[in-house]
Amino acid sequence: DTGVSQDPRHKITKRGQNVTFRCDPISEHNRLYWYRQTLGQGPEFLTYFQNEAQLEKSRLLSDRFSAERPKGSFSTLEIQRTEQGDSAMYLCASSPGMRNSPLHFGNGTRLTVT
Amino acid sequence: AQSVTQPDIHITVSEGASLELRCNYSYGATPYLFWYVQSPGQGLQLLLKYFSGDTLVQGIKGFEAEFKRSQSSFNLRKPSVHWSDAAEYFCAVGVGGGADGLTFGKGTHLIIQP
Numbered sequence: 001d002t003g004v005s006q007d008p009r010h011k012i013t014k015r016g017q018n019v020t021f022r023c024d025p026i027s028e029h030n031r032l033y034w035y036r037q038t039l040g041q042g043p044e045f046l047t048y049f050q051n052e053a054q055l056e057k058s059r060l061l062s063d064r065f066s067a068e069r070p071k072g073s074f075s076t077l078e079i080q081r082t083e084q085g086d087s088a089m090y091l092c093a094s095s096p097g098m099r100n101s102p103l104h105f106g107n108g109t110r111l112t113v114t
Numbered sequence: 115a116q117s118v119t120q121p122d123i124h125i126t127v128s129e130g131a132s133l134e135l136r137c138n139y140s141y142g143a144t145p146y147l148f149w150y151v152q153s154p155g156q157g158l159q160l161l162l163k164y165f166s167g168d169t170l171v172q173g174i175k176g177f178e179a180e181f182k183r184s185q186s187s188f189n190l191r192k193p194s195v196h197w198s199d200a201a202e203y204f205c206a207v208g209v210g211g212g213a214d215g216l217t218f219g220k221g222t223h224l225i226i227q228p
Contacts, residue, residue, distance in 0.1 A: 004157070006157075035215075040220070041220055041221070042118075042204050042206075042219050042220050042221050043158070043204070043216075043218050045216070045217070048215055093158075102148060102160045102163055103160075103215065103216060104160070105150075105158040105159070106157050107155075107156050108156075108157050110155070
C-alpha cells in the first residue's frame with residue numbers, strides 16, 4: 001500500500017491556459033474521488049468514479065472541468081481556460097468501495113492561476 | 115442535505131493541556147462520522163470514524179471522539195496535546211448517498227503554545 005499519489009504537487013499557470021492533474025489511487029480501490037479545497041475551507045466534493053464510470057458530478061464542476069478514469073486505475077482532472085478562481089488545492093481520494101469506507105487522501109495538487 | 119458545523123475556527127491550547135474540538139452535524143438519520151487531520155501542504159489523514167455501536171471511539175495519535183445523538187455532536191478530544199498536534203482538523207459526515215463521499219466542515223485550526 002503506497003498510498004494515493006498525486007502529480008504534480010504544485011502547478012502555476014497563466015489565466016486561460018489548460019492544466020491536467022493526475023491521481024493514482026491505492027491499488028484495488030475501485031472508488032476514486034476528486035475534491036477541491038480553497039484557503040480556510042474544508043474540501044468540497046467535485047466528482048467520483050466507480051471503476052471507470054463517473055457516477056456523480058457536483059454543481060461545482062463547471063463545463064471547463066473534465067475528469068476521466070479510462071482503465072479504472074489512475075484518473076486525470078483537466079481544467080480548460082483556467083480562471084483565477086480555480087486557484088485551490090485539488091485533492092484526490094480513493095476507497096475500497098464498501099459502504100462508507102473511509103477515504104484515503106493524497107497530498108493534493110496546489111494550483112495557482114496568475 | 116447533510117451539513118457539518120465546526121464552530122471554532124481557531125483554538126489555542128498549551129502543550130500538555132487537554133483538547134476538545136467541537137463538531138455538529140445535520141442529517142435526518144444516523145450519520146457516519148469522521149475526523150481528519152491536515153498538516154500544512156499535505157492531504158488529509160483519518161484520525162477516527164464512527165459507524166455504529168459504542169458511541170466513544172478511539173483513534174490514532176491518542177485521539178478519541180464521542181457521538182451524542184441528542185446533541186447531534188461528534189466532538190474530538192485528547193487528554194494531553196503535543197506540539198506535533200498543531201494542524202487543521204476536519205469533521206466530516208458520510209451518509210451513504212449516491213456518492214458515498216463525505217461532506218466536510220470548514221475546519222478548526224489548532225495552535226499549540228509551548
